[in-house]
Amino acid sequence: MNTPSSNQNSNLSEQDRLDILNLNAKHFHSLDALTYILEGDPAETWANTFHPDGLFQTLAADGKVIFQAQGRDELINAHRNFPDISTTRHWICNVLIEPHPRGARSGSYIIAMDIGVNPAAIIRTGTYDDLLSARDGVWLYEKKVLILDAFSPKAE
Template sequence: VWAIDYGAPEDWADVFTPDGVFEAFGGKMQVRGRDRLIAFATDLKRTVPDLHHVTTSLVIDLGGDRARSKSQLNEFMSRPEAIYPNLHGWYQDDLVFGEGGWLFERRQVHVVNPHNTRTGKVGAHFQAFFDACQAYMT
């Protein structure tokens, strides 16, 4: 999360397996593989600068070299006029342990009341991001 918030797309992609998947919009968007993950992180930073993710309440279920985890997600968007709390939800993750340590095989983001991210000032600030996401829809 630090890497995607502070503009290090390659570092964010490094926490995924080579064929890892970032999934959103109820599975309608699946960003698979290092090159696409880097492109997505670059698009996010370009279209929604000063976006910050806060993850808490991490629960991990270990099983050998695999793990499943869940964590709460809150996102905040800093703009000159205000800091906007723009979404609440959770991550659901499948991880594998390998030579590089624990890596995401799949990271799913689930948003509570996703329509709230498309209305008002938050929606206006996010429109360019939603437009960019069309390139990743399945």
């Protein structure tokens, strides 16, 4: 059995964990272009949840890369070209945050819903695998990977 050392557990403070949870919320509010809480351009706000050289990927269940954007300009462009921003809401749950040599590793379950239809319908399911690090006390994603479930309704 692999058990973390007490030293490993102390690498992340409660404030670190709260900051990472808030980063997740900011990421998804801006991904869904919800501007009534977050002011400004949602694409820029979303890109700002990543380090300047950060990577976002979507993988099929078999590991095949479906989508990738790296760096601030590509991330902004990707957000602006996502086809369903105004009709999709993302729900994440079971957020797990663990110490990692580079900072933190976070994982969560994801359900994306099409709210442009009645009743709203599930359009994607999967998990996120995130690598985060703090620079100057600010937690950001180095890498955020969406791994779609094998039978996710839309593997895109």
